[in-house]
Amino acid sequence: xxxxxxxxxxxxxxxxxxxxxxxxxxxxxxxxxxxxxxxxxxxxxxxxxxxxxxxxxxxxxxxxxxxxxxxxxxxxxxxxxxxxxxxxxxxxxxxxxxxxxxxxxxxxxxxxxxxxxxxxxxxxxxxxxxxxxxxxxxxxxxxxxxxxxxxxxxxxxxxxxxxxxxxxxxxxxxxxxxxxxxxxxxxxxxxxxxxxxxxxxxxxxxxxxxxxxxxxxxxxxxxxxxxxxxxxxxxxxxxxxxxxxxxxxxxxxxxxxxxxxxxxxxxxxxxxxxxxxxxxxxxxxxxxxxxxxxxxxxxxxxxxxxxxx
Amino acid sequence: xxxxxxxxxxxxxxxxxxxxxxxxxxxxxxxxxxxxxxxxxxxxxxxxxxxxxxxxxxxxxxxxxxxxxxxxxxxxxxxxxxxxxxxxxxxxxxxxxxxxxxxxxxxxxxxxxxxxxxxxxxxxxxxxxxxxxxxxxxxxxxxxxxxxxxxxxxxxxxxxxxxxxxxxxxxxxxxxxxxxxxxxxxxxxxxxxxxxxxxxxxxxxxxxxxxxxxxxxxxxxxxxxxxxxxxxxxxxxxxxxxxxxxxxxxxxxxxxxxxxxxxxxxxxxxxxxxxxxxxxxxxxxxxxxxxxxxxxxxxxxxxxxxxxx
Amino acid sequence: xxxxxxxxxxxxxxxxxxxxxxxxxxxxxxxxxxxxxxxxxxxxxxxxxxxxxxxxxxxxxxxxxxxxxxxxxxxxxxxxxxxxxxxxxxxxxxxxxxxxxxxxxxxxxxxxxxxxxxxxxxxxxxxxxxxxxxxxxxxxxxxxxxxxxxxxxxxxxxxxxxxxxxxxxxxxxxxxxxxxxxxxxxxxxxxxxxxxxxxxxxxxxxxxxxxxxxxxxxxxxxxxxxxxxxxxxxxxxxxxxxxxxxxxxxxxxxxxxxxxxxxxxxxxxxxxxxxxxxxxxxxxxxxxxxxxxxxxxxxxxxxxxxxxx
Numbered sequence: 001x002x003x004x005x006x007x008x009x010x011x012x013x014x015x016x017x018x019x020x021x022x023x024x025x026x027x028x029x030x031x032x033x034x035x036x037x038x039x040x041x042x043x044x045x046x047x048x049x050x051x052x053x054x055x056x057x058x059x060x061x062x063x064x065x066x067x068x069x070x071x072x073x074x075x076x077x078x079x080x081x082x083x084x085x086x087x088x089x090x091x092x093x094x095x096x097x098x099x100x101x102x103x104x105x106x107x108x109x110x111x112x113x114x115x116x117x118x119x120x121x122x123x124x125x126x127x128x129x130x131x132x133x134x135x136x137x138x139x140x141x142x143x144x145x146x147x148x149x150x151x152x153x154x155x156x157x158x159x160x161x162x163x164x165x166x167x168x169x170x171x172x173x174x175x176x177x178x179x180x181x182x183x184x185x186x187x188x189x190x191x192x193x194x195x196x197x198x199x200x201x202x203x204x205x206x207x208x209x210x211x212x213x214x215x216x217x218x219x220x221x222x223x224x225x226x227x228x229x230x231x232x233x234x235x236x237x238x239x240x241x242x243x244x245x246x247x248x249x250x251x252x253x254x255x256x257x258x259x260x261x262x263x264x265x266x267x268x269x270x271x272x273x274x275x276x277x278x279x280x281x282x283x284x285x286x287x288x289x290x291x292x293x294x295x296x297x298x299x300x301x302x303x304x305x306x307x308x309x
Numbered sequence: 310x311x312x313x314x315x316x317x318x319x320x321x322x323x324x325x326x327x328x329x330x331x332x333x334x335x336x337x338x339x340x341x342x343x344x345x346x347x348x349x350x351x352x353x354x355x356x357x358x359x360x361x362x363x364x365x366x367x368x369x370x371x372x373x374x375x376x377x378x379x380x381x382x383x384x385x386x387x388x389x390x391x392x393x394x395x396x397x398x399x400x401x402x403x404x405x406x407x408x409x410x411x412x413x414x415x416x417x418x419x420x421x422x423x424x425x426x427x428x429x430x431x432x433x434x435x436x437x438x439x440x441x442x443x444x445x446x447x448x449x450x451x452x453x454x455x456x457x458x459x460x461x462x463x464x465x466x467x468x469x470x471x472x473x474x475x476x477x478x479x480x481x482x483x484x485x486x487x488x489x490x491x492x493x494x495x496x497x498x499x500x501x502x503x504x505x506x507x508x509x510x511x512x513x514x515x516x517x518x519x520x521x522x523x524x525x526x527x528x529x530x531x532x533x534x535x536x537x538x539x540x541x542x543x544x545x546x547x548x549x550x551x552x553x554x555x556x557x558x559x560x561x562x563x564x565x566x567x568x569x570x571x572x573x574x575x576x577x578x579x580x581x582x583x584x585x586x587x588x589x590x591x592x593x594x595x596x597x598x599x600x601x602x603x604x605x606x607x608x609x610x611x612x613x614x615x616x617x618x
Numbered sequence: 619x620x621x622x623x624x625x626x627x628x629x630x631x632x633x634x635x636x637x638x639x640x641x642x643x644x645x646x647x648x649x650x651x652x653x654x655x656x657x658x659x660x661x662x663x664x665x666x667x668x669x670x671x672x673x674x675x676x677x678x679x680x681x682x683x684x685x686x687x688x689x690x691x692x693x694x695x696x697x698x699x700x701x702x703x704x705x706x707x708x709x710x711x712x713x714x715x716x717x718x719x720x721x722x723x724x725x726x727x728x729x730x731x732x733x734x735x736x737x738x739x740x741x742x743x744x745x746x747x748x749x750x751x752x753x754x755x756x757x758x759x760x761x762x763x764x765x766x767x768x769x770x771x772x773x774x775x776x777x778x779x780x781x782x783x784x785x786x787x788x789x790x791x792x793x794x795x796x797x798x799x800x801x802x803x804x805x806x807x808x809x810x811x812x813x814x815x816x817x818x819x820x821x822x823x824x825x826x827x828x829x830x831x832x833x834x835x836x837x838x839x840x841x842x843x844x845x846x847x848x849x850x851x852x853x854x855x856x857x858x859x860x861x862x863x864x865x866x867x868x869x870x871x872x873x874x875x876x877x878x879x880x881x882x883x884x885x886x887x888x889x890x891x892x893x894x895x896x897x898x899x900x901x902x903x904x905x906x907x908x909x910x911x912x913x914x915x916x917x918x919x920x921x922x923x924x925x926x927x
Contacts, residue, residue: 027713030654036339038368040361048686049707052658056711059656059682064368068357070379070688081576089358089575092598093365095336266707267699275702289710345648347677349670373677377666379688390885398667398884401907402674404645 003129003168017298025294032062057296084113117303132165146173155226171203312438312477326607334603341371366605393422426612441474455482464535466501480512621747621786635916643912650680675914702731735921750783764791773844775810789821
């Protein structure tokens with residue numbers, strides 16, 4: 001449902017199972033683990049990438065999919081059925097639901113009516129837990145742990161649900177002796193919300209804030225980049241103030257650590273993340289796509305009980 | 310194609326096979342009965358519920374699905390190919406077609422060109438035979454028979470294709486000694502069409518008409534509720550005259566028989582069917598969703614010849 | 619990618635494998651040849667027929683499908699991700715991509731980023747190689763060879779990508795002793811582009827041009843009909859000049875050879891191809907639909923390495 005709901009133990013369990021799922025996600029092996037199971041993807045907002053990831057995960061584990069990815073324009077919604085009713089009805093058809101919605105809290109609303117597990121594929125600016133988990137999986141594959149690392153969060157830290165999900169998950173890995181440090185890099189006005197900073201601190205993480213990426217990039221073990229999205233601003237003018245605030249280029253990457261991990265949820269649209277960086281071995285954003293399939297395989301296997309939670 | 314086309318024997322056969330399909334529809338068992346078969350869902354009007362029901366039925370019997378649920382906006386239609394041509398072409402791809410269309414007669418038109426079986430998933434205000442069959446299945450599961458029951462049809466009896474389909478099917482169960490009685494409850498102006506009343510009478514069913522549900526609910530074995538749909542009226546003002554004419558509440562249910570069956574095609578949007586009634590054991594509308602999958606499994610198995618008709 | 623890219627040997631290999639695929643395309647046998655493989659259909663322009671053909675081909679060979687057939691209106695595109703990025707991301711999910719796009723060159727652009735095979739399902743007025751291949755397959759099934767035949771290309775030869783694809787493929791079958799002859803039948807202004815004529819001549823094919831179909835139909839072994847499409851013209855008025863220029867009727871067919879093959883890519887929308895001709899054994903346009911599935915099965919089997927190229 002939400003990144004905040006995961007305990008440390010649960011996160012570790014997801015990453016453990018995701019690791020086992022990798023050969024299937026990487027198309028190296030086929031699996032019939034979820035044979036006979038059906039997933040419904042209910043997308044009230046388009047997101048081909050996230051939908052394909054869930055559907056691929058189910059299909060490559062031997063399951064099947066029914067899908068509505070244009071739900072806004074379709075009947076039950078036009079007739080304004082409650083999301084609870086939709087949840088209850090769709091539960092009669094399938095074994096698990098993946099849902100995306102532009103309004104925060106919508107997934108929880110549908111889950112209230114549902115009698116099968118519901119996975120949050122992003123709801124509004126609030127949350128995007130599976131993206132957060134795949135980010136952690138990508139980091140964990142590189143370092144084997146989370147503690148003691150320095151995380152650079154770069155971009156629109158105010159509005160990015162991806163960053164918020166990362167924080168909600170990473171905060172658990174604070175108190176293990178090695179306290180992770182966050183360096184928040186955002187233009188003035190797009191800083192990380194105070195509530196999330198408070199939570200991180202309470203869990204023993206240290207936080208530094210700056211608007212200058214160049215000065216701090218050399219300290220980072222992880223650079224989590226998120227673009228500044230036009231749709232999060234009320235007016236185009238408001239957006240233009242921040243456009244181009246950061247640019248991840250080859251030149252900048254030269255100042256980074258040799259083992260740094262560069263993650264980004266994609267898509268990229270505005271040149272903040274240069275294509276010249278794609279071939280840099282530290283750039284993991286395309287590998288993240290495959291990691292996302294592995295994580296969603298793990299989540300479905302866990303909620304469907306084929307693996308103990 | 311149409312509810313009117315079913316003989317009594319055929320209805321009984323569908324219900325018999327649907328009964329065998331229940332364990333698969335209820336996700337208790339998996340089946341490979343339709344392995345190798347492909348269903349096309351062609352929806353010229355959105356209906357997630359009905360489409361998901363057909364697709365789930367095919368997938369859970371081991372078959373596969375190709376789908377176009379936004380046909381109005383898509384190519385062959387833009388180019389105004391005839392439905393006969395569409396039927397013939399799609400027949401080359403699949404083994405069975407489920408089609409929904411806003412215009413009455415469209416499904417028959419496509420079926421004319423088709424060389425594979427075509428199932429009517431609703432065409433215009435005219436017909437919705439699979440919904441009618443699943444309603445009968447729900448009733449039959451409860452009582453084991455149809456004769457001698459008193460049916461209360463409640464709501465917009467003039468425009469509801471669901472009610473019309475129910476009548477077309479139930480009329481056959483009149484002459485078996487126990488004549489079913491219909492009590493038609495509709496606001497003035499939304500009464501059951503004269504032609505359907507005539508048919509029911511000719512088959513030996515008795516009919517009573519009233520606009521007062523409270524007075525008659527105590528006599529009913531089946532309460533078939535259908536909402537008064539805004540889209541069936543020319544103007545919003547016209548609709549407002551009838552809005553809220555009936556309300557199925559806990560208070561009202563207290564006056565009903567203990568073994569009454571309350572069915573409704575869903576979605577509910579206007580409070581005619583109160584959520585407080587959901588937990589009443591007589592409320593069968595969510596169970597109907599699963600029954601719908603079983604009935605569509607039965608229909609596909611029958612038309613594809615894996616069960617004798 | 620493009621019809622122009624095929625060598626004679628490659629075309630022959632596709633037709634050979636398509637021949638082996640026929641029992642599966644005709645639903646006479648089932649196959650698990652592509653079990654474990656996943657196809658993505660990415661349609662930036664609606665074409666139910668072509669999409670269904672690819673999806674059916676994959677499903678009937680035991681594979682699975684993920685699909686986005688409304689890509690124009692969906693997220694990654696709204697955010698203007700490059701097609702290269704889309705290609706790279708979707709490659710992480712699937713084993714093969716079939717793509718359609720209204721703009722020429724788009725498929726090549728996506729393929730640049732892709733790390734899995736990409737099949738062109740039509741891009742703009744430029745190309746539609748799988749349609750061309752299925753046309754050749756239809757002809758080959760009838761005559762067993764291409765050399766020595768007289769091809770009549772009829773309709774909008776200027777804008778039809780189908781005709782252009784046919785020419786690019788058929789030109790290879792010129793120099794084998796029996797030189798194929800092309801009779802181009804188009805209204806003035808819609809003639810075959812000079813470049814294509816030049817290519818055909820260079821490959822040893824002879825070309826004749828006329829605007830009178832009736833006069834030449836008796837000479838043809840193959841009549842490749844393509845409708846004059848309104849959407850190819852800037853104004854409705856421009857289109858009206860050409861509308862109804864040709865009409866394939868029973869009367870006209872009486873003047874044709876007894877063994878002539880009449881092909882057409884469908885859909886038909888304007889009466890150029892009369893329904894009265896459908897029952898003529900020389901009319902192969904509905905059989906072409908099944909041939910299209912066989913050809914796409916062959917292409918997927920070849921690019922996925924289950925058959926040697």
